[in-house]
Amino acid sequence: MGVPIPVASLDRMEAHVAGDAPGGPGEGPALSLRGLAKRFGAKVAVDALDLDVPRGSFYGIVGPNGAGKTTTLSMATGLLRPDAGRALVLGHDLWADPVEGKRRLGVLPDGVRLFDRLTGAELVRYAGLLRGMDRAVAEERSAELLDALGLADAARTLVVDYSAGMTKKVALACALVHAPRLLVLDEPFEAVDPISGTTIREILTGFVAGGGTVVLSSHVMELVERLCDHVAVVSAGRVLAAGTLDEVRTGSTLEQRFVDLVGGRSVVPGSLEWLHTSSASS
Ligand SMILES: Nc1ncnc2c1ncn2[C@@H]1O[C@H](COP(=O)(O)OP(=O)(O)OP(=O)(O)O)[C@@H](O)[C@H]1O
Numbered sequence: 391m392g393v394p395i396p397v398a399s400l401d402r403m404e405a406h407v408a409g410d411a412p413g414g415p416g417e418g419p420a421l422s423l424r425g426l427a428k429r430f431g432a433k434v435a436v437d438a439l440d441l442d443v444p445r446g447s448f449y450g451i452v453g454p455n456g457a458g459k460t461t462t463l464s465m466a467t468g469l470l471r472p473d474a475g476r477a478l479v480l481g482h483d484l485w486a487d488p489v490e491g492k493r494r495l496g497v498l499p500d501g502v503r504l505f506d507r508l509t510g511a512e513l514v515r516y517a518g519l520l521r522g523m524d525r526a527v528a529e530e531r532s533a534e535l536l537d538a539l540g541l542a543d544a545a546r547t548l549v550v551d552y553s554a555g556m557t558k559k560v561a562l563a564c565a566l567v568h569a570p571r572l573l574v575l576d577e578p579f580e581a582v583d584p585i586s587g588t589t590i591r592e593i594l595t596g597f598v599a600g601g602g603t604v605v606l607s608s609h610v611m612e613l614v615e616r617l618c619d620h621v622a623v624v625s626a627g628r629v630l631a632a633g634t635l636d637e638v639r640t641g642s643t644l645e646q647r648f649v650d651l652v653g654g655r656s657v658v659p660g661s662l663e664w665l666h667t668s669s670a671s672s
Pocket residue numbers: 430433434435453454455456457458459460461462
């Protein structure tokens with residue numbers, strides 16, 4: 391059964407956004423990363439990374455496993471302190487003034503850790519209250535978001551009993567409830583079913599159409615190509631290419647360009663022979 395999309399409600403949420411009006415003050419990027427760096431022991435996860443996300447853009451970040459996407463997004467959203475560099479959220483230095491920066495930010499982190507002894511409805515309402523929202527508004531938005539995301543029937547279920555996809559969706563509801571100006575989503579479509587995926591796409595598209603900015607990471611090139619107007623290809627903690635989708639694709643498909651930039655790997659001929667049933671000895 392189709393899930394009703396509360397586009398009108400999301401528009402209304404836009405009107406309540408705390409902070410900058412669409413476009414200003416300051417017409418700079420929605421998110422600006424300058425010289426962001428992080429190492430874990432000897433491993434350089436993010437290597438003096440620069441990136442500008444224009445306001446009102448739908449920005450995809452792609453890269454191979456271990457490229458540094460999650461580490462970058464964690465530093466860009468106040469979840470992981472950088473070794474060096476700055477993250478500016480709508481002009482506010484996130485690490486110098488976390489409260490102002492985070493007010494404008496909605497985050498879906500990777501490997502979400504939630505207060506999972508709350509029900510879905512309690513959790514989303516709580517996320518709103520933590521953002522200083524009025525209780526009645528938080529409750530109303532919580533119900534609307536859970537309904538839109540197909541979680542109305544699970545609103546009174548403890549989040550610890552949610553499936554992986556349900557957990558992802560309730561975490562997304564938490565990121566949306568205060569109607570941020572900038573949404574940063576680490577793999578928002580991972581584990582969600584196709585119907586929920588469509589719903590999430592519609593919510594995010596409506597959010598961008600209403601003046602918001604979305605940054606998401608994904609491994610699914612077709613999805614990034616369909617949804618995003620800008621893309622950055624990240625590998626080994628650095629940006630290999632960034633810009634509008636067409637600038638990065640340069641006439642090719644995103645997948646082909648990705649492989650060209652990152653370098654493809656194929657299985658060495660003759661290896662894994664033992665997997666082939668014709669050569670199995672037992
Ligand atoms: N807490 C940590 N401790 C040690 N190493 C880490 C830690 N977090 C990340 N790394 C390392 O940093 C590098 C970048 O990891 P990161 O999770 O940012 O990559 P990613 O691009 O998000 O990968 P994936 O697409 O597989 O999710 C990897 O080599 C990873 O092993």
